[in-house]
Amino acid sequence: MMRRSPFLALLLLPAAPVFAQDAPPPPAPAASIEAGPSQTRAEAEALAVATFNRLDLNHDGFVTMDEMIAVVAKQRGTTPDKITTVPPMVKAMMDDADTNHDGKVSLDEAKAATLRDFDEADTNHDGIVTPTERMAAQAKIMNALHPKAAVGR
Ligand SMILES: [Ca+2]
């Protein structure tokens, strides 16, 4: 089974389609994605920690679905009770990272998921994810989450 990389997607697309809307994003050409600089494994891990701390609203060391929904609501300028469906990418991210299936994501799980995803994106295994590798990984994620938007297969 093909592994999705939703946690990395969340980290890589902090402001973009992850939380922005329920509808699948249009299959944007890869060139239109802001690729950003190359990233080392250590940077990916540091970003995972920073993102985790931002998502762990009550600072209990776990990110729960309630917290994710609160974050989604905040990004949409609404309140959590207005979020009736969990965005598929958020659910996929939680499921993917929650390796012990207790319904919440610990910092260790978040870091592990991020590094798994990093290694997956680092196709030439040099410890650095370049913009090109990142764009390829993002395209794979989008295709996995929105198979109907996939092209060329
Ligand atoms: Ca928490």
Ligand SMILES: [Ca+2]
């Ligand atoms: Ca867990």
